[in-house]
Amino acid sequence: MRTALTILRKDLRLELRTFETLPAMVLLSLASFVIFHFALARATVDGQLAAGVLTVTLLFAALLGVNRLFVAEREQGGFDAFLLAPVDRTSLLIAKATALFLFLIVLEVIALPAFDLLLLGSSLGRSLGGLVVLLLLADLGIAVIGTLVSAIAVQTRARDLIGPIIGLPLLIPALIATARGSGPLLLGHGATFPQGKWLLVLALYDSVFALLAYAVFDYLLED
Amino acid sequence: MLAPIYSRGLRGLALATVATIGVALGLVFFYAPLDADQGFVQKIFYIHVPLAIVSLGGYILGALFAIGHLRTGDRKWDMRSYVAIHMALIFSVGGLITGSIWAKASWGHWWVWDEPTLVSYLIVVLLFATYQPLRFSIEDPERQARYASVFAVVAGAFVPLNFIAVRLAQAYVHPRVLAAGHLPPSMGLTFAVSLIGIALLYVTLWKLELAAKSSRMQVRRLRREVLGDTAVRPLGRSAAPS
Amino acid sequence: MADPAIELRGLSRHFGERTALRDLTASVPAGATLAVLGRNGAGKSTLLRILATLLRPHAGEVQVLGQPLPGRAFAVRGQVGLLAHEPLLYRDLTGRENLTYHARLHGVEAARVEEVLDSVDMRGRAEDPVRSLSRGMVQRLAICRAVLHRPKLLLLDEPRANLDPAGRAADRADRRRHARAHEPRPPGGGGRGRSGAGAAGRPGGVSGSAR
Numbered sequence: 001m002r003t004a005l006t007i008l009r010k011d012l013r014l015e016l017r018t019f020e021t022l023p024a025m026v027l028l029s030l031a032s033f034v035i036f037h038f039a040l041a042r043a044t045v046d047g048q049l050a051a052g053v054l055t056v057t058l059l060f061a062a063l064l065g066v067n068r069l070f071v072a073e074r075e076q077g078g079f080d081a082f083l084l085a086p087v088d089r090t091s092l093l094i095a096k097a098t099a100l101f102l103f104l105i106v107l108e109v110i111a112l113p114a115f116d117l118l119l120l121g122s123s124l125g126r127s128l129g130g131l132v133v134l135l136l137l138a139d140l141g142i143a144v145i146g147t148l149v150s151a152i153a154v155q156t157r158a159r160d161l162i163g164p165i166i167g168l169p170l171l172i173p174a175l176i177a178t179a180r181g182s183g184p185l186l187l188g189h190g191a192t193f194p195q196g197k198w199l200l201v202l203a204l205y206d207s208v209f210a211l212l213a214y215a216v217f218d219y220l221l222e223d
Numbered sequence: 224m225l226a227p228i229y230s231r232g233l234r235g236l237a238l239a240t241v242a243t244i245g246v247a248l249g250l251v252f253f254y255a256p257l258d259a260d261q262g263f264v265q266k267i268f269y270i271h272v273p274l275a276i277v278s279l280g281g282y283i284l285g286a287l288f289a290i291g292h293l294r295t296g297d298r299k300w301d302m303r304s305y306v307a308i309h310m311a312l313i314f315s316v317g318g319l320i321t322g323s324i325w326a327k328a329s330w331g332h333w334w335v336w337d338e339p340t341l342v343s344y345l346i347v348v349l350l351f352a353t354y355q356p357l358r359f360s361i362e363d364p365e366r367q368a369r370y371a372s373v374f375a376v377v378a379g380a381f382v383p384l385n386f387i388a389v390r391l392a393q394a395y396v397h398p399r400v401l402a403a404g405h406l407p408p409s410m411g412l413t414f415a416v417s418l419i420g421i422a423l424l425y426v427t428l429w430k431l432e433l434a435a436k437s438s439r440m441q442v443r444r445l446r447r448e449v450l451g452d453t454a455v456r457p458l459g460r461s462a463a464p465s
Numbered sequence: 466m467a468d469p470a471i472e473l474r475g476l477s478r479h480f481g482e483r484t485a486l487r488d489l490t491a492s493v494p495a496g497a498t499l500a501v502l503g504r505n506g507a508g509k510s511t512l513l514r515i516l517a518t519l520l521r522p523h524a525g526e527v528q529v530l531g532q533p534l535p536g537r538a539f540a541v542r543g544q545v546g547l548l549a550h551e552p553l554l555y556r557d558l559t560g561r562e563n564l565t566y567h568a569r570l571h572g573v574e575a576a577r578v579e580e581v582l583d584s585v586d587m588r589g590r591a592e593d594p595v596r597s598l599s600r601g602m603v604q605r606l607a608i609c610r611a612v613l614h615r616p617k618l619l620l621l622d623e624p625r626a627n628l629d630p631a632g633r634a635a636d637r638a639d640r641r642r643h644a645r646a647h648e649p650r651p652p653g654g655g656g657r658g659r660s661g662a663g664a665a666g667r668p669g670g671v672s673g674s675a676r
Contacts, residue, residue, distance in 0.1 A: 006569040017557050077553035085570035086543035152370055156360035169350035173388035201388050212380055216373045219293050223520050364481030
């Protein structure tokens with residue numbers, strides 16, 4: 001665990017030093033909202049349509065983060081340095097997934113208000129708590145799958161392509177749950193908390209893939 | 224390393240496949256009753272559903288072989304996994320096309336979204352379709368095999384999860400031909416025989432491709448040993464395991 | 466009677482159909498230096514990476530510091546240092562940050578970082594990001610990284626390739642009596658897979674071939 005923390009601190013420090021990933025994720029989200037405004041030719045969106053716009057935007061911003069997650073390790077020898085150290089190798093998985101999770105949270109802290117301002121017909125106020133719970137579970141799933149997919153993709157020749165085409169289908173169940181779970185929350189006087197079944201699906205999805213990622217990650221690192 | 228065990232029993236298997244499929248065709252066209260609502264076109268069900276079931280089974284098989292590869296490090300498991308998934312993908316395309324034809328004939332559209340089984344099947348196929356591009360893009364053969372196996376395992380675990388999520392998301396208007404008790408015995412028999420026929424076809428083709436690949440690898444290895452490394456030109460970039 | 470630092474028996478490693486190492490047997494006693502010379506592509510880096518536990522052997526036996534690989538690789542890792550072609554440093558972090566990161570990974574105390582920085586005379590530039598340093602300075606930092614955890618076995622892959630004169634002086638002053646597998650750059654084309662006279666010490670007996 002201390003190793004995971006060391007790696008996480010190194011990654012956060014690198015991001016704060018270079019500001020490569022997070023600003024790009026935020027900018028992509030904001031640009032997406034503008035694009036959706038024109039593409040859908042509506043002044044506001046609400047309900048399921050809003051949920052769809054929000055989910056898709058977060059997904060594509062997440063893909064940006066996923067693409068960059070292991071690039072520094074690959075290009076600057078980070079993998080070798082880590083593999084030479086007498087540490088548990090799954091700590092790299094934990095560190096990277098946590099970093100991606102944190103990036104997603106920061107992204108949402110900025111993107112949600114922006115979404116409310118730019119596109120949402122009704123205000124988020126009442127259902128914000130429920131939405132946050134849903135998004136946290138979704139972010140966990142995206143972080144786990146994203147890290148796994150990123151670790152696979154970074155060793156390929158076409159890493160920017162392989163990451164998304166593998167990641168998107170794998171993320172579809174999480175996306176279904178997020179979009180359908182948040183739909184009712186974004187209606188004017190709709191629900192304030194997502195339906196239990198969507199939270200359950202996300203929890204199941206997160207658990208299964210977290211365990212699976214933990215089990216297979218070693219095989220991705222060894223040579 | 225790769226003994227020629229794949230070609231053993233291949234002829235018998237092939238004959239059994241041809242026989243079973245022949246019987247199945249006979250049953251489909253001359254024995255099974257016409258469906259009340261959908262008429263003659265419903266008969267495509269006897270090829271569509273077996274194709275879908277066998278291909279899903281193939282993906283699971285590929286995932287199981289991949290687990291074997293990861294645990295033993297023996298490349299022959301990777302070869303089996305690759306062929307299983309590759310063959311399942313081909314059967315999937317058949318499954319999707321026949322499913323589309325059935326949808327058009329039954330509901331008037333080439334694709335319908337309110338059928339969770341078909342939709343989740345599409346997503347699974349989309350995922351496994353990335354298997355070969357993934358292999359193709361990793362040049363180091365050992366790493367390629369290992370990463371492909373990791374992918375196959377993850378994708379295999381994905382199949383049930385995906386089905387659950389999609390099923391929850393759709394209101395289902397599924398024709399439910401397979402629901403217990405709905406299928407009259409004559410249809411049931413025809414379906415069973417068709418399923419066995421398609422499954423045998425899958426296994427035969429799987430064995431056939433494995434036999435071909437392992438023979439080729441053995442020839443290359445022998446040439447290399449006898450004539451030296453220079454006698455064997457490197458394989459072009461390939462998604463197939465070497 | 467100390468274990469030999471390195472013990473190889475019939476070591477083989479291939480990449481797909483290409484064999485990098487075939488049936489290599491060698492023994493390097495503790496405290497000795499082994500020089501490996503060979504053409505480009507002869508497998509020197511592969512051998513060093515196997516000894517560093519970064520690659521698995523495909524056949525044969527490998528023992529490093531008395532531990533068989535790959536089974537006991539985790540026991541060996543903290544005691545082997547590798548100086549490779551790449552410096553293994555993050556370009557956007559400072560020298561000190563990089564070394565502190567590696568120190569934490571290896572469970573080494575912070576004071577040690579200052580000690581190695583001193584020994585290669587990089588204390589003054591330790592707060593500059595690595596991407597602003599010259600090749601020679603980066604190589605000096607890489608040496609720091611390799612010896613930071615006081616490894617019992619030091620593996621050097623073309624170690625003098627990027628050193629500037631100040632670095633070389635520091636490097637000479639830095640030599641210790643570990644067992645080392647040392648790879649000088651073969652002068653113009655290089656030898657043909659024989660053991661040669663290394664820079665220091667006596668090579669152990671070597672038989673078999675690195676192709």
